Amino acid sequence: MTRIINIPELEDAPTPNRVYWSQDDKLIVATYYGKKETEYIAKYLKRSVAAVQTTARSLGINYQLPDEDRQQIIRQIEAGER
Numbered sequence: 001m002t003r004i005i006n007i008p009e010l011e012d013a014p015t016p017n018r019v020y021w022s023q024d025d026k027l028i029v030a031t032y033y034g035k036k037e038t039e040y041i042a043k044y045l046k047r048s049v050a051a052v053q054t055t056a057r058s059l060g061i062n063y064q065l066p067d068e069d070r071q072q073i074i075r076q077i078e079a080g081e082r
Helices: 023-032 038-045 049-059 067-078
Strands: none
Touching: 023 038, 023 049, 023 067, 038 049
16 A cells, blocks of 8 residues: 655645756757856856756766767757757
């Protein structure tokens, strides 16, 4: 049997506004992350620095990524594969 917990304060709390990453946002991160300061990328995208870092990591982008690998990731984003 499943036990259900009901907390009235949480039931009435607003749902967070989740903003999904557009293809253009991902392309910006893939293009500039590791090449420009993360704070500037975050400010441009109106995201937190942590959000930009997390997205870069999920895309496979890091500071030491060779340009050929970066271009491959960018092509995959453009093709809707990431």
